[in-house]
Amino acid sequence: MIESWAFIDGTAPMSATAAVEMLRERINVGLLETWLTSSSSRMLAFISNSERAMVMLLDGEDDPGAHAVDPGASGSSKGFILANGQHDEYPDEDTLPLAAALQVIRHIMTTGAPPPHAAWSIDR
Helix, strand or coil, X not given: CCCCEEECCCCCCCCXXXXXHHHHHHHHCCCCEEEEEECCCCEEEEEXXXXXXXXXXXXCCCCCCEEEECCCXXXXXXXXXXXXXCEEEEEHHHCEEHHHHHHHHHHHHHXXXXXXXXXXXECC
């Protein structure tokens, strides 16, 4: 059985596609950090600067998890604003272009695993 996912505020999207649309809406209003939790206690983080996004998948609250990477990307990007107001800058190799990041989110929510073609860095 595939796990179900909900936004940290308890909002449960009807589908992975609906969740991606909700993420787009959140970005449009300046909410750039979003966390989702699953029925099996996993967590999915999406932190964007509206052009790129960091996608992290954790097995639980204390797990360092893993994050999607963009091998070969160079440079870094600013503008990742966390919910606590902190402004972060990440190497581009540790983030994905926004469209690719949203595809990764959709795939994880649909299948429970990252897409087979996506590169990941294990942070454990």
